[in-house]
Amino acid sequence: MAANCLMNTYKPLPLSFVRGLGARLWDEDNREYLDAIAGVAVTNVGHCHPRIVEVIREQAGLLLHTSNHYQIAWQQRLAHRLTQLSGMEQAFFNNSGAEANETALKLARLHGWSKGIRQPLVVVMDNAFHGRTLGTMSASDNGTVRLGYQPLPGEFIRVAFGDIAALEAAGRAHGERIVAVLMEPIQGESGVLLPPADYLNNVRALCTRRGWLMMLDEIQTGMGRTGRWFAYQHHGVLPDVMTLAKGLANGLPIGACLARGAAARLFTPGSHGSTFGGNPLACRVAFTVLEIIEQEGVCEKAAEQGAHLLSGLTEALAGHPDVVEVRGQGLMIGIELSRAIPDLTRVAARDFGLLINVTRGQTIRLVPPLIIDRHEVQMIVEGVAGVLGKQSVYRSARPIIRSAPVGETAAPVWQ
Template identity: 75%
Template sequence: MTAACLMSTYQPLALSFSKGLGTRLWDQAGREYLDAVAGVAVTNVGHSHPRIVSAISEQAGLLLHTSNLYSIDWQQQLAQKLVRLSGMDRAFFNNSGAEANETALKLARLYSWHKGIEQPLVVVMENAFHGRTLGTLSASDGPAVRLGFNELPGDFIKVPFGDLAALEAVQHAHGPRIVAILMEPIQGESGVQVAPPGYLKAVRELCNRRAWLLMLDEIQTGIGRTGQWFAFQHEGIIPDVMTLAKGLGNGIPIGACLARGKAADLFTPGSHGSTFGGNPLACRVGCTVLEIIEEQDLLENAKLQGERLLARLRIELADEPNVLAIRGQGLMIGIELKQPIRDLTLIAARDHGLLINVTRGKTIRLLPPLTIDEREVEMIVRGVCRAVSAA
């Protein structure tokens, strides 16, 4: 129940946590839970990681904010690390995923302006989710998130995710006006919808032929979630623009928009900005997150444990009549149900000490920290199976 003094934007469980450590959370009564949500793919290196705690504590005693009127060393270090890991050229930092996607959309507009296209269009995907601002809401899909927000910016064309024929049709119908494609490599909010093999590569080739920007929203899939630093790396491609947030700060708000080639040179002084974006605290934490993932080989662990979790779920839920599909990549897994189960997240937490997420009513979404081990994989499998059966 939401407190009377808060706007009614959420419907939280009657469950509040007092501390966390690694893959575990403890509620105010001291009960322990295995966290298979990670703050919706945020706490990728776990709760209260000692190096994150140390970085926050030390930086808080040194310097939190100066603004982008001045050079920020930690911002430059984080940009260098991200550019090295991704193959991109430049980065812009802000505070959230929605802001990162707004930055990408502004790049698309500038790109069209330089090309002399007066009424540009951006191709987006059905069932996508890119944020809650008016611009990113326009690029998203689904009546629940758009209800009541009429007259949204209409510079988008929606096509089915994974459908190359639909992209070809849009190309023939609107080609001269299209400047970019914005998409998630794996659609998270719509139920962990994984692109068919070869799809991203084909989209990359189409963008090359048409001189469109390929803009990938890696806010949920990035920073090791799928077993690579970024999901596009599974297909051996590089986008023109990529957006990040969530796992980059492990709980400290930060967003980033990376670009390469022509897209990296579009902004000029004054054309974009952020008061808090790229401050010393957020960027130092971001650097520390990347170092932890590298040093602890968490990409390999995400790949290994993700494969184990996916295989075990498929075996144990094979005869469950309400399970329609199980899919995912790395530690981003969805279990689609034929019929929604009311209060499934509450059942899992209350009866099995397991925190899961159910998106759009009927897909269990598992997003545990990248640090989980084989024993915890088995705990997740048992908890999910029992919760589904009990419901």
């Protein structure tokens, strides 16, 4: 069959979706599912938002591609709006989060070169994930992902996430060779791990003192996911470099690396580039996503519904023998389990019509569209409780899966 022509890089469930609306998806048999992973934090404003659909249609009939040898108006508009929202000064656009992080690593190298450091080091974190290119794999900490690709390029110093003393010790041990710190404000792939409340502030102070670039990977935490535009805004700090992707264009491939200060002036013509990066379609859709988030109060909704989801799950799973901790910020929730439980994602989809994700083997990660309402929050709580065998917590717990006549859809919040 046709699927056999695909390289063996994923283990997909035997489930294929044909349409979506808001936080719901429908499979080939027209069965309805509640999407609690949003394409892994991608469709932040929901599936098939009418404004995005219209913009794609219109732009596809106007212009898809020229090249970066010419000015692209939508690219410039998007860069301007992102810098306004973030406090950064300039942006570079490419096609993915991994490419955005590669861009950040190139800036770190140039930063070291500008200071006369010919063997620069970048500090990264235990349990980090920054992508699957050779460079970003080297900066990541996942033995399974890296297996078979050694030796990996680049020189990195790895320290414990959330431990400012470990970062200070790395600075003392490696002296002037350190040029940057690359980290996620909240570690997503590692199970939604949050650092101590003052950690980002302490990292910012240390980077300023030592002349290091503070580089934040906001690919998963950005675009309203944590209840603010970007996770660092909860802490009142400004990084020197920030990377974005995932929710930036709600499903169309685009990545961005933003920088400020000296870091924003390191690239020169010819020192970096991307054939498809910043094309008119992706940039116009991303610009529209920014408008939707702002005009529909999506960040505020993520904060509100995220608090309800966190408290609901904490109550529903209290005392569960397999649940170690429920944690998160905004609509980025992790449920850490004491052991790996096989087939959680399959059971959730089959029996409860709920799409979830398990990362690092034993943490359920919930990153639903940011436009979910209280009823959908309750559906997620009931579904997760049911999957983990806690139906008794909610006497009404029941499969949320249903078959709908073609054309009948759930009513998303924008209607």
